[in-house]
Ligand SMILES: *[C@@H]1O[C@H](CO)[C@@H](O)[C@H](O)[C@H]1NC(C)=O
């Protein structure tokens with residue numbers, strides 16, 4: 616209670632100070648325009664615009680972070696997504712998501728009693744009540760926290776990925792559809808290439824590829840002539856597609872030239888996701904623009920790719936159910952490596 620009163624008193628003080636400043640036309644008065652585009656849904660709150668920003672909505676969730684905190688780094692993608700769900704679109708009438716750099720906003724830190732980062736608090740600006748999030752920091756539990764204290768639900772339609780998800784049911788349409796010249800879609804005529812990334816939710820650099828802030832989600836804007844798709848290699852309903860394009864390692868990237876039908880592929884080296892290389896943003900960019908040389912294989916057509924795989928000395932191993940655990944022939948249960956045993960334990964597939 617004392618803390619609440621303290622906050623209330625402090626806010627009133629600040630508020631009278633703001634009135635002074637307002638009189639001097641220091642602050643633009645009234646409510647700040649809330650950002651709508653995915654790039655500006657992350658609204659900041661600082662010591663000097665504290666009341667102005669909190670006054671916009673009855674409830675605010677504030678994420679207190681520090682630039683040097685590893686847990687914050689790990690949480691940032693989730694936070695970006697949460698900001699998109701609540702601040703994106705038309706936003707909510709009574710709730711907003713904010714972030715504050717604790718190292719630069721001592722007054723906020725004091726007011727909210729922040730002792731460590733990351734910390735998430737909800738403030739009811741009408742009653743000056745503050746609620747602290749203390750569950751496991753997942754998107755789902757934060758959504759529940761917000762719902763419980765503010766009655767606000769997320770708007771999942773605020774983020775529609777420009778990247779198509781492929782599985783065994785829709786890949787043929789995606790791969791073959793628009794490249795035939797008689798295709799009906801008018802957008803197909805401006806498409807020069809299709810790019811497909813194969814990864815799993817836990818492959819390094821690709822864990823958050825479904826979030827708006829991930830580099831992959833920004834590629835369609837950067838390359839309007841390219842259609843992008845993602846294949847979640849851990850889903851069993853993508854194995855036919857993996858086989859079709861002869862992809863056995865993850866993450867991998869495949870580009871199909873829609874004019875010529877030529878295909879280039881870049882597969883990371885290891886067949887074991889635990890030791891696999893990562894596919895970085897820069898590698899993707901150089902691959903898409905055709906500048907990546909090392910590790911890239913080129914084929915004149917899909918048939919050429921499939922033939923090459925069939926005749927290859929290092930024979931293509933057909934992914935079985937779970938694409939990542941393609942085990943070299945001759946292995947029996949007795950001579951599994953530790954990693955393979957681990958995978959078997961984890962995923963229970965017969966090897
Ligand atoms: C968002 O606001 C616009 C303009 O006021 C309105 O036309 C649209 O229906 C609103 N969308 C939602 C989901 O409320």
Ligand SMILES: *[C@@H]1O[C@H](CO)[C@@H](O)[C@H](O)[C@H]1NC(C)=O
Nearest residue numbers: 782783784785850851852853
């Ligand atoms: C493929 O599997 C994923 C995950 O289980 C699922 O979300 C998706 O709807 C499935 N696709 C089809 C066409 O069944």
